Amino acid sequence: MKIAVPTREGVVDDHFGHCAYYTIYTVAEGRTEAESRLASPEGCGCKSGIASVLQQMGVSVMLAGNMGQGAKNVLEAHRIEVVRGCSGDVRALAEAYLEGRIRDNGEACSHHDCH
Secondary structure, X not given: OEEEEEEEOOEEOOEHHHOOEEXXXXXXXXXXXXXXXXXXXXXXXXXOOHHHHHHHHOEEEEEOOEOOHHHHHXXXXXXXXXXXXXXXXXXXXXXXXXXXXXXXXXXXXXOHHHO
């Protein structure tokens, strides 16, 4: 299993489509075993092609701050579970998710540039 987190300076970037990079955690036996970075493509998250790249890498979960409905739909079409409303240190977030303490907040970003 792999988890992706939109990141800026070690914390969850508040907007999925404009993050500096994605932190990718490889998970085995319920623990993070490896961490890597994937550069974020330019442009809107739902149109950037990042979903197919993440799917090819084996990512099955996206822990994000804010995200538009279009980006969520694209990720889910690539079989990536989306959990919105995340914040803080990315490693602590991934570990909290694995412990079952993180849930999607159900809110989509409604800014005009999120579509």
